[in-house]
Amino acid sequence: MKALQLTALHQPLALVDVPDLTPSAGEVVVAIKAAALNHRDVFVQQGLYPGIALPVIPGSDGAGVVSAVGEGVDPAWIGREVVINPALNWGPNPAYYTPQFKILGMPDNGTFAEKVVIPVTNVYPKPAHLSFEQAAAVPLAGLTAWRALITRAALSTTSQTPDRVLITGVGGGVALFALQFAVAAGAEVWVTSGSPEKLDKAMALGAKGGVSYKEPDWHKTLLSKATQGNAALAKAGYFDVIIDSAAGPDFARLTQVAAPGGRIAFFGGTTGKITDVQPSVVFFKHLSIFGSTMGSDAEFAAMLQFVSTHQLVPVIDSVRPLAEGQAAYDRMNAGQQLGKLVLTVE
CATH class of the missing domain: 3.90.180.10 (Medium-chain alcohol dehydrogenases, catalytic domain)
Structure with missing residues (x-):
């Protein structure tokens, strides 16, 4: 599959071929339709984020269609349009996350690819009123x-x-x-x-x-x-x-x-x-x-429900194909954007 990969700090992203994905127990594979940038992605490229491990496929935000499920996951998920919660392993305490907490896209490979593998507990039905591009803009910032x-x-x-x-x-x-x-x-x-x-x-x-x-x-x-x-x-x-x-x-x-x-x-x-x-x-x-940093699974669900109830549509600055991901990074680094920078995956 195709993916944008960061192989060295302060270097441009490269569109490369990487091995296809197979879900483990409790996981799903999401065929990404759209992904969105956050400042975190630029900070990683610039070496301004803790625990950087390269090479990595960046990207925390994404929306798409479930294409495969791992052992123990209901096959009914296959074909569903979903949005990804990038907050992994928050844990049971609503006040603070566990030591295992991490954000999708570093150190785990993220959404700037044709597919991503993610725990089934981190996928949610896409709000029906949003396009894939709009839904991809919601998760981390929302x-x-x-x-x-x-x-x-x-x-x-x-x-x-x-x-x-x-x-x-x-x-x-x-x-x-x-x-x-x-x-x-x-x-x-x-x-x-x-x-x-x-x-x-x-x-x-x-x-x-x-x-x-x-x-x-x-x-x-x-x-x-x-x-x-x-x-x-x-x-x-x-x-x-x-x-x-x-x-x-x-x-x-x-x-x-x-x-x-x-x-x-x-x-x-x-x-x-x-x-x-x-x-x-x-x-x-x-x-x-x-x-405040990120949020719990319950907060993500409540946020999506609020978005759906009030029919909110995120502000999108621009939409580019995945291959032009570095141009989106450059725009964010220059502070030129007004709203979310979105990448589409064909």
Whole structure:
């Protein structure tokens, strides 16, 4: 079968022939119809991810059709359209994963291939309203956003009093899913981005407003807009829930814009160490700050159900054939994408 393979760090992916796959007990083979990139894939290529073992077929996200089953797996799975949960071996504790936890695509071969072998417990029926390309864009980013927003930050999906939500860096895949989930849940959502185009897209998806984080005092501008110039409300803080992927020095500003009792969840650290946070702001405002990574099997199922119930469609930047995978990597590395980068497999 054909696959995109990474054989050396800092080198382009190569489309190669690799041996066909046979499922072991409890496994299925999925004939991939579409796969999608995540920043994790680029980080692996750049040697910026722990435990890299080469050669490897990257790719965590994928959707396709079950083509074979291993011993102990119901043959009725064959021919079903499925989406893959890339979080392997989370385990029984909903609060934290097991030492055996890993993400599909490193060290295990992933979805940038004509086929992938995966435990049957990690395949789920594809939401009927989504194409294979759209479904492939959901798994890793959707799961990460769901756990950060719903589980960790405790955004209610049924609240009669909507939370006020801030999502930073809204051009990224996880941030866009967080935006879509929060809007569908009835929250009042505001965003930040360094791109006017991405701010406009967020507004089209239901955000009430946004500001550029490139402004020196973006947090003050944001509070003024969100509170409609109410100085007392701005001073207290406005946002009940904040979802962040950057961390870094600006994290301190998130504690300033958070409302009393606010919850801040972050799943990344693209701008470095968190600095300059004033403890008094955190404890006097009774803020809760959560770290978050991926999610459990139950969260993946709940996230897919929410996507189906609300007929959500992920934002896709572009679709390319598998052979042009390196071009998608280059686009992501340059920060040019708005939404998910998808690869199709003929």
